Each structure stands twice: as structure tokens, then as C-alpha cells.
Amino acid sequence: MNWDYTYQYRDNFIYNLHPGIVLLLCTNFLIWCLIFSHPVYLASLLAANGMLLISAGHLRTWYLYLKFSLFMSAVIIVINLLFSSAGTTTLLELTLLGGYTIKVYWEALMYGLGMSLRLMVAISSFALFTLAVDSDQMLAWVGRFGTRTALVATSTLRIIPVMIEDYHRITEVQKCRGVRFNHRSIRRRIKSYWPVMGSMLLSSLERSMTMAESLYNRGYGLKPRTNMQLHRWQSGDYLVFFSTLTGILVASLAQWQHWSSYSYYPVLDRVDSVEILPASILLLLLALPAIINWGWEKWPSLRSII
Amino acid sequence: MAVIKVDNLTYQYANSSIPALQDINLEVQAGEFVLLAGGSGSGKTSLLRAINGAIPHFYAGFIKGQVYLDNQAVSSLDQRQRVQTAGLLHQDADSQLIMNSVTAEIAFGMENMGLPVKLIRRRIAELNSALNLNQDNHKRTADLSAGQKQRVALAALLAMQPQILLLDEPTSQIDPVAAEEFLTIIRRLNEDTGITIIMAEQRLERCLHLADRYLVMENGQIKGDFKKADDMARWAVENRCPFVPPVPRVFALAGQPSIPATVKEGRQLLRELKTFPTNDDDHRNGSTQLQKHHKCNPEEQAMKDLFRESVILPLPPTGFFAIAQKDRLESTFVVTNGSSMKQPTCSDYIVEMNQVSYTYPHGGKALRQVDFKLHSQVITALIGDNGAGKTTLLKHIIGLIKPDRGRVKVLGGDTLHLDVEDLASGVGYLSQQPDDYLFLPTVREEISFSRRKLGRGTAETEKQLIYRLGLQDYLDCNPRDLSTGQRQRVALASILLSKPKILLLDEPTRGMDYNLKAELGEILKEFVQTGVTILLVSHDSEFIAEYADEVALMSTGEIIAQGSTGEMLSGSIYYAPQVNRLFNGLHEQVLTVEQGVGLLKDYRVRSEGD
Structure with a gap:
């Protein structure tokens, strides 16, 4: 079973952070990558996010996420190269059948790369959230604002790995029965998945009945309900919280001063050194949990302090 | 004092035409460990649901009679009282786990009951130690083995501190080692805390010695109620009821007056039989008792017939088997x-x-x-x-x-x-x-899928397989509505078509x-x-x-x-196997009930001759 894409507890600083802090970090990455257009700032966000993932022990999974985003990035770049005509520096000129000419601009290529960087940051922040946040803790925390919704979301999240397991098992079983899933025709391929989907659906329905009975037997619906907040705020949480807040201030300042804005068209903007310094500070602030985690591993006594 | 009283209970599920429970009358004393035996569809689960209150609170249907827990009618208990009185553990742990992590799962019921967080933490810590979950408390429930999942589900129930523990075939989906561990925990709970336990089981060899009382269910009725395992074993053999583990079955079929519940008891009884034939005797006699085809007495024959009856043989080995036999390779068989x-x-x-x-x-x-x-x-x-x-x-x-x-x-x-x-x-x-x-x-469509969609087998083979596997009466049924064994046969038919x-x-x-x-x-x-x-x-x-x-x-x-x-x-x-453990050191290579019965019967013949 490949559990790489889901939460699994590891004993490191990032996994011991309050789920709210990790949510704050992930939201921070996501919002700023949508606001920033400067490739240096986007790169610093990607680097900080990557450092957190690597530090949390997910280099391989991050690589798999990036591999997935590379495909989408290629699509973005090709579309920009083919359809963007706002650039001024011509890279090459293609003459198609019928005499129609397409000009490929350097600026369009850079814009495509910039957008790919943005996509990678967004996907990496999603990866960090999925891999490093325990949905039980997260929803226990969020659940204070809506228990029923939180429970539905928790049970849905819990059932995902069970369904992934079902999918793998049923696909194998149907293959052994002689069902072919590798047809060239998409129509036939979809059709061959009908036994898998049918079995999964029926098993899920049966399982939902037992689960509902179990919920009932466990007193679900009684009021008042308590929430065991397993995670109390610790000094490490405060430290990361303040560093992230400082990062938000730095990012806001950079945006207000237009240091993090970048124009690709009609010609690429110059990159000033004054723009690079806040990006570097932002990188350090957002990557602080990774740095502390390194300290945790280097000096185990640090665990008692932070 | 009766902690559970079932008074003339009859229950029929809303979507069923036959009652799942019929005229059940039962009293269980506080601290008793009751083993509920019976085959698939005998009504064990329904009885546990009725005691737990899921019937009629959760399952709709026709109900007559009443269940009392601590002299209070279950139907009058509110949900909080109910969950604190009787907790029900299902056989499939996967379906009853709700949260992602072990700790959150154990806490879930207590959170629902609104217990203070300090108390929740304390109980979790205690249960982790009691059920040996300390190594797993950081794990995701999805990553646990079936046995570990069942222990977590048990911990989640015990956290709510019910007075009665209802277990619905808790070891049926787990391997023997995990099952032994689980049953040891259950036994310890019963002995150390005095909690009342009713455990439904189909395979009794692992748990016959644990209980204080034995109930046998069939067709929604309690057919037998026993205080001793040997009484149940003898009754089961006399009544052609197959729910007897191998060791007591050997003694009962051999007509022995004492029926042991465990291998240990069985070996003690064997030691008391001074003229029991050993390997040395066999060698001296130049014969192997095991190779003899002993003649069955009526009881033994009845038991054998019972097992054979359930195997429907509507067609002689012609048809599918005859076709297959044509391809059969020549091979040599030696009778041992x-x-x-x-x-x-x-x-x-x-x-x-x-x-x-x-x-x-x-x-x-x-x-x-x-x-x-x-x-x-x-x-x-x-x-x-x-x-x-x-x-x-x-x-x-x-x-x-x-x-x-x-x-x-x-x-x-x-x-x-x-x-x-x-x-x-x-x-x-x-x-x-x-x-x-x-x-x-439908079963019909399910079996013919392989032929129609995958081009495997012929209509004739399909028909023969349906009859051979005894599925002819269920062709228009939804396969998911069938029993475990019938579902397996439908799956088997779809595979054997090719x-x-x-x-x-x-x-x-x-x-x-x-x-x-x-x-x-x-x-x-x-x-x-x-x-x-x-x-x-x-x-x-x-x-x-x-x-x-x-x-x-x-x-x-x-x-x-x-x-x-x-x-x-x-x-x-x-x-x-149990029979081998029973005869270990006395006679080699005794593996099956039939062989064990043969040995014991030969002993009787010798004793009577002496």
C-alpha cells in the first residue's frame, strides 16, 4: 500500500506544530503565490515550502507532486508560447500550413515559467497541508465552530485510504478475472472500470451502514460535546506563529513597495538588488520551522526548550 | 441479579419476511461470560442489537416483547444511558472506526458523552496500557493490522465504561495469533472487572473454555442454554448441531461419557484411559488403527450426514466435472x-x-x-x-x-x-x-458476466456450475444479500467459468x-x-x-x-490442529476428527473386550 500521499505521523518539529500553525503557513504560501508576480519572490516561497517538506521527511513525495505539476507547467508554457503576442523579443517564427505565422516570444516563455513557478508553490502548499496536518486534530480544532460538518469531513477523510485500498484490491481481483484495463480505446477503458466502480460503490454503501450504527452506538449526537484538544500551544508554535506574522508583514511591505511585482510584457523588468533582500528575509522567516527542525535533530536537548 | 432480561422477544427486520428473533426469553446475571453459538443467519447479531438497543432505536421493523437492562426497558433508555449500559463491538473493525488516529478514535465516544478532557486523557492512557496500545497510539487507524484495529475498537467502547460488553464475532476477521491476544484481553476484563460479556462466535475452539455459560441459537431461537461446555457438546452432537469444536466433537462422537472443552482436559481424560492404544501398540499389532475404516455408529453417521447434507449435490459428476475429467492427467494416488x-x-x-x-x-x-x-x-x-x-x-x-x-x-x-x-x-x-x-x-448476471463480457466459458458450463455450487435458487437474488458462504460460491462460479x-x-x-x-x-x-x-x-x-x-x-x-x-x-x-494436539505423544499423525473418533472407538472396543 502506498501511503505517501497521506498524513503519517513522524517525530519531527513540523509534525509537532499546532495544526492551526501549519494551516497558517500553508494559507500564507497559497495567498502570497497568487499575489506575487516576481519570479524571485515566487522562488523564495517555493524554496521555503520545499525546505519544510524536506525537513518533514517528504523529499520523495514532494518530487512526485512536482513531477505532476511539471506536466501542467508544460501545458501552461506551450499555451503561452503559442498564443501570447504581447512580447517584443522574438525567439523564433513558425510558418504553418496556409501561410499563417506564429511568433514565439522570449517574454512569453518567461511568463510561462513564472506561472509554472506559481503553480508549483500552490501545489507544494497543498502537499504540506495534506502530509503534515493530522485531520483529526485539525477538525477537532475547527470542529468547535461546527461539530457536525467537522465529523462528516473527518469520516470522509478517514474513508479515503480505505477506499484507495478497496480500489487497488478490486482492480487486482478483476484483472485476475480477466478484465483488461489497458485498452487503447478510452471508451472501452472506461467501460472496463465499471466492475471496479460498482464493487467499490456497493462496499461503501454497506460500510456506511455499519459506520452509522457505530456512530449511534458511540453516542454521536449527544450534547454537550467536549473536544479533546490534544495539541496545546507550545513555545515552538509561538515562535513559528510570530515568524510567520513577520513574514506576512515583510511580504505586505514588499507588495506595497511594488518590490514583489514584476512585469513580463512588453519587455522583462529588470531585477533590482533591493527586491532580493526582502525575498531572502521572507525565505528565512517562512523556512524557520525547517531550521528549528534541523536544530532538533542536531541538538536533541532543544526539544525540551522549543 | 439479572443485568439483562429478554422477555418474550420477537423481531422482524423491515425488509424481511421472516423473523430474525422468535420468542426469546433470557436472563443474564451480572458478571457472566456468555458464549452465543450459532451459524450464519441464526439470529446472534440481531439478539446483540436488541440487547444493545440498536433494535429498535436504529433498525426499523416489527418488534414484540421487551429487553430490560438493569430492570429498565431498553426502549425507554435515552441514548446516553444506553451507550453507558451496553457497548456493541462488530466483527468488521474497519467499518466501525470513525477517526483517523488511534487516540482520537478512543476519545470519540467520551467526547460525545461530554466527559471532561482530563478524564478523557486519563482513560486513554489507562486503556493504552491495559490493551497494549502504547506502541500504536500515534498511528493512523488505517495503518493498523486487523487485530490492532479490533483492539482499538474495543478500547473505544471500554472508554465509555459500559456495564455490558456485547461482542459480535470479534475474532472472525483476524488471524489466530491476534485472536488469541484479543480473547485473552476479553477474559482478563471479565475476571478483573466483573464486566458482563456476551460474545457471539461461530468457531468455538478458541473460546469454549472462556465462558461461564453457553447459548446455542438457530433460526432466531435459543435452542440450548448450558452451564458447562461438555453438556453443550453432548447436546449439540445429539441434536445434530455442528457448532462443536474438534476436541469435544471427537469425544462426543466416540460415545465417551466425559466431554472435554479444551485440549488440556482432553489429554487428561486420555491419560485416564489406561489401555489407550499408542504407536507402540500399533507397531506390535502390525496394523495402523488410523488406516482402518471403522464403522460409524448412528450418532457419528448423523454428524457426517449433517455435513454432507449442506453440500448440495444436484448433479452427479457428469457435466462440468465430466468435461474437466477428460483433461485430467494420469497420476498415481497412494492411500494414507x-x-x-x-x-x-x-x-x-x-x-x-x-x-x-x-x-x-x-x-x-x-x-x-x-x-x-x-x-x-x-x-x-x-x-x-x-x-x-x-x-x-x-x-x-x-x-x-x-x-x-x-x-x-x-x-x-x-x-x-x-x-x-x-x-x-x-x-x-x-x-x-x-x-x-x-x-x-443478480447472481445470474454476476456469473454470466465472465462469459458475456470476457468471453470465458460456455452457457452449458455456466449452467452446470450454478447447479453444482447450489446457486440455482438464488439466481434472481442480489448477490450482496446472500450469506458469506453463498457470496463466496457466486465469486467461485464466476472464476471457475473459464x-x-x-x-x-x-x-x-x-x-x-x-x-x-x-x-x-x-x-x-x-x-x-x-x-x-x-x-x-x-x-x-x-x-x-x-x-x-x-x-x-x-x-x-x-x-x-x-x-x-x-x-x-x-x-x-x-x-x-486440535485433534493432533489431543493425541500428541500418544499417536502420531492423527489430524482429523474422523481419525480421532476411530482411535477412541477402537479403545472402547478393546476396553470392552478386556
């Missing part, structure tokens, strides 16, 4: 211990694995230089711990997994160059969960009662006679002893030993 045991020759190997190694991409080594040969037209059982590599080995034979090193030759072809779909016509694979095969609305030469079965007896196991065993034996080779993975020593010809033992990805069932199971520390 009353069962057919094949002497293999080199050409008989239908599967050959040479120096096969395999490592899962994210795991350790699953197979280590495995050399394994599967003899043609025998039932071979693959035994070993969880994680020993048994399922991985099966997947190599069906071609789902290709070896990292070494060769797997199946029916003369190298699996490295064959697709699973190609191998499917010669190799049938039945996984642990027959439900994985079932997705169509007339595979090799049949691979992964834990085929999991969750089955004695009757269903006997039916399956008989069916498998008949398939073998038609030329099919069977390889099954199982933890069920009793089933293996009765039906397998050969056994291979796996451990940490290696085949440790392979040989005849007698050689492999006889005297085995862990895998020996």
Missing part, C-alpha cells in the same frame, strides 16, 4: 490415513518458482530466494505468520507481481512474459473478500462457520478430482488438516518447509 495422497513426479509440477525474490517499492523484502513447486491435482496449503509473504507468493503465480529476481513458471509459461489477463484463463484467484467480485444486481487448471484461494474460510467450511472443503475436493490444482493460503489448521494434501510453511519471505499435511502439521508447536 484414509485420504488420497498423491506421490508427485517431476512432470506433475504445475507451478515452479526458482530463486524468486521480491521487494515491495516501499517495504521490506517480501520474498527471499523462494524455491517452490506446486504439485498437480492436489490441495496445497500455504501457512505462516502475517507478513510471511504468502499473499505475495500467490500474486506471483497469478502474475499480478513480477519477480525482481528468479523465475515463476505457471502451466509451462514464464509469468514475466505473460499478462495477468492472459493467465486468468488458466489460473483462478479468489481473494479474501468475495464481495470484491460482486457488483451486478475452467482454470489452478485455483488460488486466499483465506477462504475466514468468517465461516463449521457448516460452510465443510461445504467448501467438499467442493474443493471434488474440483481436485476433476484435475484442478488448488493452492490455498490459510491460518485455519482444522480446515487444512481435513482437506489439504500438502502444506508449505512460509516465514519472513522464505519457504521454510514443505511436505504432506501429516508430516507438516503433526506435532507442530503452533499449526497442529
Whole structure:
């Protein structure tokens, strides 16, 4: 079973952070990558996010996420190269059948790369959230604002790995029965998945009945309900919280001063050194949990302090 | 004082035409450990639901009579009182776990009851220690083994501190080691805390000695209520009820006056039989008692008939079997211990694995230089711990997994160059969960799917299989509405339609009662006679002893030993069936109930002669 894409507890600083802090970090990455257009700032966000993932022990999974985003990035770049005509520096000129000419601009290529960087940051922040946040803790925390919704979301999240397991098992079983899933025709391929989907659906329905009975037997619906907040705020949480807040201030300042804005068209903007310094500070602030985690591993006594 | 009182209870599910419970009257005293025996559909689960209050609070239907918990009618209890009075543990742990992590799962019920957080934490810590969950409390529930999941589900129930614990076949989905651990915990709970326990079980060999009282259910009624295991065993034999574990069954069928519940008690009784025939006696007499075909007394014959009755034989071995027999290879059989045991020759190997190694991409080594040969037209059982590599080995034979090193030759072809779909016509694979095969609305459509959509088999073969597997009365039923054994037979029919030469079965007896196991065993034996080779993975020593010809033992990805069932199971520390443990040291290679009965009856004849 490949559990790489889901939460699994590891004993490191990032996994011991309050789920709210990790949510704050992930939201921070996501919002700023949508606001920033400067490739240096986007790169610093990607680097900080990557450092957190690597530090949390997910280099391989991050690589798999990036591999997935590379495909989408290629699509973005090709579309920009083919359809963007706002650039001024011509890279090459293609003459198609019928005499129609397409000009490929350097600026369009850079814009495509910039957008790919943005996509990678967004996907990496999603990866960090999925891999490093325990949905039980997260929803226990969020659940204070809506228990029923939180429970539905928790049970849905819990059932995902069970369904992934079902999918793998049923696909194998149907293959052994002689069902072919590798047809060239998409129509036939979809059709061959009908036994898998049918079995999964029926098993899920049966399982939902037992689960509902179990919920009932466990007193679900009684009021008042308590929430065991397993995670109390610790000094490490405060430290990361303040560093992230400082990062938000730095990012806001950079945006207000237009240091993090970048124009690709009609010609690429110059990159000033004054723009690079806040990006570097932002990188350090957002990557602080990774740095502390390194300290945790280097000096185990640090665990008692932070 | 009766903590549970069931007063003239009759219940019928809303979507059913027959009552699940009929005129149940029962009183259970505080602190009693009650074992509820009975086959599939006998009403065990419904009775537990009625005591727990899920009937009628959760399940709609017709109800008459009343259940009282601590002199209060269950129907009048609110949800909070109910969950604090009786907790119900289901057989499938996966479906009853709600949260992602072990700690959150245990806390869930207490959170619902609004207990203070300090108390929740304290109880979690205590339960972690009591149920040995400290190693797992950071894990996700999805990552746990079936046994660990069941322990977590039990902890989640106990956290709410119910006065009564209701267990619905809690060990049916877990391996024997985990089952032993689980039952030990249950016994300890009962002894240390005095909690009242009602446990429904189909396979009693593991738990007969645990209970203080035994109830036998059939067709929604309580047919027997006993204080002693031997009384139940004798009654069950007299009433042709198959829910008796092997040891008491041997004594009851042999007509012994004392019926032991455990192997230990059985051996004590055997020691008291001073003239019991030992191996030395047999050698002196120049005969093997085991090879004798003893004549059955009426009781024994009744028991045998009961097992045979359930195996529907509407067609003689013509049709499908006759067709298959045409392809049958010539082979030599030698009769040993009353069962057919094949002497293999080199050409008989239908599967050959040479120096096969395999490592899962994210795991350790699953197979280590495995050399394994599967003899043609025998039932071979693959035994070993969880994680020993048994399922991985099966997947190599069906071609789902290709070896990292070494060769797997199946029916003369190298699996490295064959697709699973190609191998499917010669190799049938039945996984642990027959439900994985079932997705169509009727049994008829389900079985004919392989023929219509995959082009396997003929309409004639299909018809013969339906009759042979006793499915003719269920053709228009939804396969998901059938019993476990019937579902398995539907899945088996869909596989056998292509007339595979090799049949691979992964834990085929999991969750089955004695009757269903006997039916399956008989069916498998008949398939073998038609030329099919069977390889099954199982933890069920009793089933293996009765039906397998050969056994291979796996451990940490290696085949440790392979040989005849007698050689492999006889005297085995862990895998020996109960009957073998009973006669261990007194007589070698006694594996089956029939053999045990024969020995004891011979003793009686000798005693009477003396």
C-alpha cells in the first residue's frame, strides 16, 4: 500500500506544530503565490515550502507532486508560447500550413515559467497541508465552530485510504478475472472500470451502514460535546506563529513597495538588488520551522526548550 | 441479579419476511461470560442489537416483547444511558472506526458523552496500557493490522465504561495469533472487572473454555442454554448441531461419557484411559488403527450426514466435472490415513518458482530466494505468520507481481512474459473478500458476466456450475444479500467459468462457520478430482488438516518447509490442529476428527473386550 500521499505521523518539529500553525503557513504560501508576480519572490516561497517538506521527511513525495505539476507547467508554457503576442523579443517564427505565422516570444516563455513557478508553490502548499496536518486534530480544532460538518469531513477523510485500498484490491481481483484495463480505446477503458466502480460503490454503501450504527452506538449526537484538544500551544508554535506574522508583514511591505511585482510584457523588468533582500528575509522567516527542525535533530536537548 | 432480561422477544427486520428473533426469553446475571453459538443467519447479531438497543432505536421493523437492562426497558433508555449500559463491538473493525488516529478514535465516544478532557486523557492512557496500545497510539487507524484495529475498537467502547460488553464475532476477521491476544484481553476484563460479556462466535475452539455459560441459537431461537461446555457438546452432537469444536466433537462422537472443552482436559481424560492404544501398540499389532475404516455408529453417521447434507449435490459428476475429467492427467494416488495422497513426479509440477525474490517499492523484502513447486491435482496449503509473504507468493503465480529476481513458471509459461489477463484463463484467484467480485444486481448476471463480457466459458458450463455450487435458487437474488458462504460460491462460479487448471484461494474460510467450511472443503475436493490444482493460503489448521494434501510453511519471505499435511502439521508447536494436539505423544499423525473418533472407538472396543 502506498501511503505517501497521506498524513503519517513522524517525530519531527513540523509534525509537532499546532495544526492551526501549519494551516497558517500553508494559507500564507497559497495567498502570497497568487499575489506575487516576481519570479524571485515566487522562488523564495517555493524554496521555503520545499525546505519544510524536506525537513518533514517528504523529499520523495514532494518530487512526485512536482513531477505532476511539471506536466501542467508544460501545458501552461506551450499555451503561452503559442498564443501570447504581447512580447517584443522574438525567439523564433513558425510558418504553418496556409501561410499563417506564429511568433514565439522570449517574454512569453518567461511568463510561462513564472506561472509554472506559481503553480508549483500552490501545489507544494497543498502537499504540506495534506502530509503534515493530522485531520483529526485539525477538525477537532475547527470542529468547535461546527461539530457536525467537522465529523462528516473527518469520516470522509478517514474513508479515503480505505477506499484507495478497496480500489487497488478490486482492480487486482478483476484483472485476475480477466478484465483488461489497458485498452487503447478510452471508451472501452472506461467501460472496463465499471466492475471496479460498482464493487467499490456497493462496499461503501454497506460500510456506511455499519459506520452509522457505530456512530449511534458511540453516542454521536449527544450534547454537550467536549473536544479533546490534544495539541496545546507550545513555545515552538509561538515562535513559528510570530515568524510567520513577520513574514506576512515583510511580504505586505514588499507588495506595497511594488518590490514583489514584476512585469513580463512588453519587455522583462529588470531585477533590482533591493527586491532580493526582502525575498531572502521572507525565505528565512517562512523556512524557520525547517531550521528549528534541523536544530532538533542536531541538538536533541532543544526539544525540551522549543 | 439479572443485568439483562429478554422477555418474550420477537423481531422482524423491515425488509424481511421472516423473523430474525422468535420468542426469546433470557436472563443474564451480572458478571457472566456468555458464549452465543450459532451459524450464519441464526439470529446472534440481531439478539446483540436488541440487547444493545440498536433494535429498535436504529433498525426499523416489527418488534414484540421487551429487553430490560438493569430492570429498565431498553426502549425507554435515552441514548446516553444506553451507550453507558451496553457497548456493541462488530466483527468488521474497519467499518466501525470513525477517526483517523488511534487516540482520537478512543476519545470519540467520551467526547460525545461530554466527559471532561482530563478524564478523557486519563482513560486513554489507562486503556493504552491495559490493551497494549502504547506502541500504536500515534498511528493512523488505517495503518493498523486487523487485530490492532479490533483492539482499538474495543478500547473505544471500554472508554465509555459500559456495564455490558456485547461482542459480535470479534475474532472472525483476524488471524489466530491476534485472536488469541484479543480473547485473552476479553477474559482478563471479565475476571478483573466483573464486566458482563456476551460474545457471539461461530468457531468455538478458541473460546469454549472462556465462558461461564453457553447459548446455542438457530433460526432466531435459543435452542440450548448450558452451564458447562461438555453438556453443550453432548447436546449439540445429539441434536445434530455442528457448532462443536474438534476436541469435544471427537469425544462426543466416540460415545465417551466425559466431554472435554479444551485440549488440556482432553489429554487428561486420555491419560485416564489406561489401555489407550499408542504407536507402540500399533507397531506390535502390525496394523495402523488410523488406516482402518471403522464403522460409524448412528450418532457419528448423523454428524457426517449433517455435513454432507449442506453440500448440495444436484448433479452427479457428469457435466462440468465430466468435461474437466477428460483433461485430467494420469497420476498415481497412494492411500494414507484414509485420504488420497498423491506421490508427485517431476512432470506433475504445475507451478515452479526458482530463486524468486521480491521487494515491495516501499517495504521490506517480501520474498527471499523462494524455491517452490506446486504439485498437480492436489490441495496445497500455504501457512505462516502475517507478513510471511504468502499473499505475495500467490500474486506471483497469478502474475499480478513480477519477480525482481528468479523465475515463476505457471502451466509451462514464464509469468514475466505473460499478462495477468492472459493467465486468468488458466489460473483462478479468489481473494479474501468475495464481495470484491460482486457488483451486478443478480447472481445470474454476476456469473454470466465472465462469459458475456470476457468471453470465458460456455452457457452449458455456466449452467452446470450454478447447479453444482447450489446457486440455482438464488439466481434472481442480489448477490450482496446472500450469506458469506453463498457470496463466496457466486465469486467461485464466476472464476471457475473459464475452467482454470489452478485455483488460488486466499483465506477462504475466514468468517465461516463449521457448516460452510465443510461445504467448501467438499467442493474443493471434488474440483481436485476433476484435475484442478488448488493452492490455498490459510491460518485455519482444522480446515487444512481435513482437506489439504500438502502444506508449505512460509516465514519472513522464505519457504521454510514443505511436505504432506501429516508430516507438516503433526506435532507442530503452533499449526497442529486440535485433534493432533489431543493425541500428541500418544499417536502420531492423527489430524482429523474422523481419525480421532476411530482411535477412541477402537479403545472402547478393546476396553470392552478386556
